[in-house]
Amino acid sequence: MRNKIKTIAFDADDTLWVNETYFQEAERQFCALLSAYLPAEAAARELFHTEMKNLAIYGYGIKGVMLSMIETASRVTEGKASMQLINKTIELGHELLQRPVELLHGVAETLEQLQGNYRLVMATKGDLLDQERKIKQSGLQGFFHHIEIMSNKKVENYARLLKYLNCAPENFLMLGNSIKSDVLPVLELEAFAGHVPFTTTWLHEQHDAKPEHPNFIELASIADILQHLD
C-alpha cells in the first residue's frame, strides 16, 4: 500500500483530541444527580437507551446528549425530578461545550511529518458549531486541506467524501479510534484504514473484533503510521 496513499483522513474526537473521557465524566455526574432514584449503573443504562432512541432525529453531539439526559431524568423519576436537577444537567452540557481542547500525545508532531507529502483531511461527526470551535482551538486547522463534519460515518458518507475529494479508494487512508465508524465502512470501500486505540470507547461505538482485511493497519499510537508509510 505504502506508495499508493495520497490522502490521509483523520477522525477528530479521541483520535486528535480527548472527547469520550469528558462525556463519561459528564455522564457520571448526571447519574449521581439521579442517585436518590436509581443506582448509577441503571441510570447510565437508561440514558444510553434514550440516546439510541433519539439518535435518528438528534444525530451526534452534545446538544442531543443534553436533551436525552433531561428526558431520562423525567422518565426515571416518574416526573418527580426537580427543576434544580434539570438546571444542573444543562450546566453539565454547557461545561462540555466550553471545555478547552486537549490534544492527544504525538498528534501535532505526526501531522507535521505528514504535511507536504500527503493531502490531510479531517473527517469528524458531531455538532457543527462545537466541532468548528474545537478545530479552531486545537491549532491544527492549518494542517488540513479540507475539514468534513459528517452527520454519520457509514459507507455512503465516506463514498460521498471520496467523490468530493476526487480520490480513488486505493489512494485513501482513514485513521481513527473507532473500528465501527473509522475502519469498517472505509475497508468496505476497499480504501485503507488504520485503528488508533483510545483508552475508552462509547458503548455505541464499541466493536470487539478487529477486521481481517489486507487494507487494515493496527497502530499502537498515531505516530506509528509514519513507519507504515515510509
Add this chain to the structure above:
Amino acid sequence: MRNKIKTIAFDADDTLWVNETYFQEAERQFCALLSAYLPAEAAARELFHTEMKNLAIYGYGIKGVMLSMIETASRVTEGKASMQLINKTIELGHELLQRPVELLHGVAETLEQLQGNYRLVMATKGDLLDQERKIKQSGLQGFFHHIEIMSNKKVENYARLLKYLNCAPENFLMLGNSIKSDVLPVLELEAFAGHVPFTTTWLHEQHDAKPEHPNFIELASIADILQHLD
C-alpha cells in the same frame, strides 16, 4: 450583471421551504404552557433572551431552541415548572424535527429553469442532521451541485464558500429571505444578492432597511429571478 453570474446559491429555510412558520407555532405552544406564570408576550421575550445568550455555544437549529425553551421554563417559573411541562416542550421539538417538508410556491419550477445554465448551490444553516433530512425529503437534492450547511452566515463564511467553489464574487448570486444573513454579507464581498421575502422573519434575522447597492436585487417571489437573468 446578467451575463456574469455563473453560480447561484439558495438559502433553504423560508426560501425553498417553510420553516419559520413552524418555529413560531412551536414557540406559541411553548408560551401557552407557561401561561400560569406569565403572559405569552413576556414568555416569548424571555425565550428570545435565552436563545441569544446561548447562540454562541449552541449555534442555530432546533436542538438549541429546545434546550433554550427548557432553560427559560425553569427560570421564569423560578424552578416551579413541572416535569410534565418539560416533557411537553421536548415533544414540541420532536414534532419540529419530524415535520414533513413543504416546498414554497414556484421553487421546483425555478430550479428546473435554471438547471444546466448555472451551477446551483444550497447554502443553509442549522442542525446538520435536520437539514440533511429536509434536503432528502424535499426532492430538490438533484438540482444542486453542492450543499453547504454553515454554522453561520457572516462575511467570512461566504468568503470560505466562494473559495471552496472556486468562484469569483462577480460570478456569484445568493438568493434568500434574510437581508441580514443572505444579502448584506454577500454584498460586502461584492457578489450579487437577491432578496426573496417570506411572510414572517425571526426577530434575530430582522433587518428593516433594504440595502442601497448596485448588486442588490429585490424580488417579489423566487420565480422573478428568471427575468433578471434573461
